[in-house]
Amino acid sequence: GDSVTQMEGPVTLSEEACLTINCTYTATGYPSLFWYVQYPGEGLQLLLKATKADDKGSNKGFEATYRKETTSFHLEKGSVQVSDSAVYFCALSGTGTASKLTFGTGTRLQVTL
């Protein structure tokens, strides 16, 4: 079945440091890939998405590129802020409206001053 593997946390960075959170997937066909963010006390929010190979999703300074050859979708940000502290989930879904979301285990990011 489909699965998502992401790097374990927590990841602790100083403000303005570069961020990379690794994500790899296993799926049949050509899934869509997503990053979700969960701020403390809030529900999951879609951060960015990519629906086909070589697509780059981006939002709020974060970006991730759909790499079919390496089955990866790593999340990057050039300069993190304290407000980026949250749990980040990599996820995938198959094509079509009947598909389900499959999530990774989440990576907690803590940004300090």
Next chain:
Amino acid sequence: EAEVAQSPRYKITEKSQAVAFWCDPISGHATLYWYRQILGQGPELLVQFQDESVVDDSQLPKDRFSAERLKGVDSTLKIQPAELGDSAMYLCASSLPGTAAHEQFFGPGTRLTVL
């Protein structure tokens, strides 16, 4: 801005007791999802409704879990009896019919602790 509402936000119960969670989706969202998120893991879909009908409950432990959406609007997830391993965050999400899986809006969740 419309949001998915869940209550209670926190629930502590003893094992073997019954517990229930409530979800009110965004108005007009015919599709409703319940997820379980165990600490350190990603959300796992328990049940999906389209209006009042269950379309997927393959991962719902039916011996102790039940879910209903009688009028196709709000929904209740029940656990009876609760077990220690049920301690988790229970997330509700909703979406418009016919939209892709990622176009769902999540509520803040109910954190359950079973003692």
